[in-house]
Amino acid sequence: MITVVVEGPSDAGFVEEVCRRVGVECRVLIARGNRVDKVARLIKTVAPYTEQVLILKDAHRLTERVLRGLEGRLIGKLGDLKGVEAKVKVLRVVESIESWILAGLCEENPEGTPNPEARLRERVGGFLVKSWESYRRIAAKIDIEHAERRSPSFREFLGILKSPSG
Numbered sequence: 001m002i003t004v005v006v007e008g009p010s011d012a013g014f015v016e017e018v019c020r021r022v023g024v025e026c027r028v029l030i031a032r033g034n035r036v037d038k039v040a041r042l043i044k045t046v047a048p049y050t051e052q053v054l055i056l057k058d059a060h061r062l063t064e065r066v067l068r069g070l071e072g073r074l075i076g077k078l079g080d081l082k083g084v085e086a087k088v089k090v091l092r093v094v095e096s097i098e099s100w101i102l103a104g105l106c107e108e109n110p111e112g113t114p115n116p117e118a119r120l121r122e123r124v125g126g127f128l129v130k131s132w133e134s135y136r137r138i139a140a141k142i143d144i145e146h147a148e149r150r151s152p153s154f155r156e157f158l159g160i161l162k163s164p165s166g
Contacts, residue, residue, distance in 0.1 A: 011135070014139045022158065036073045
């Protein structure tokens with residue numbers, strides 16, 4: 001089993017449904033933002049019972065330096081767990097989960113969209129409730145193969161899901 005750590009409930013709904021659709025057993029944990037201490041505690045709790053821990057980090061408009069700093073602090077917090085760093089992978093979601101959804105809705109350049117949440121809102125008719133249930137329903141309808149072709153970070157996500165030890 002793979003454990004996926006996401007930033008919020010809407011991300012969790014999306015990831016759970018994608019995993020179900022591709023036939024991968026996963027546990028999804030919600031970090032509720034960028035709190036490195038909380039993410040480290042979550043990982044320490046599940047690391048002994050999971051093949052791999054995948055942390056999805058929305059890149060938004062964060063710089064490479066900031067993203068590397070977050071990753072470094074996280075690995076530093078896990079230092080007292082022997083071998084756990086081999087199980088932990090941070091995957092940057094280029095802009096946000098909404099970019100992956102746009103890719104699955106056949107958007108041509110989803111990771112180049114400056115504000116994917118606003119663009120998704122346009123695509124669904126101007127109203128978008130960010131919740132576990134609504135994102136799960138959206139994930140049930142997207143074209144996963146198209147998303148995989150249009151979004152390199154989504155393609156990497158699927159690759160990790162299908163081969164968690166790799």
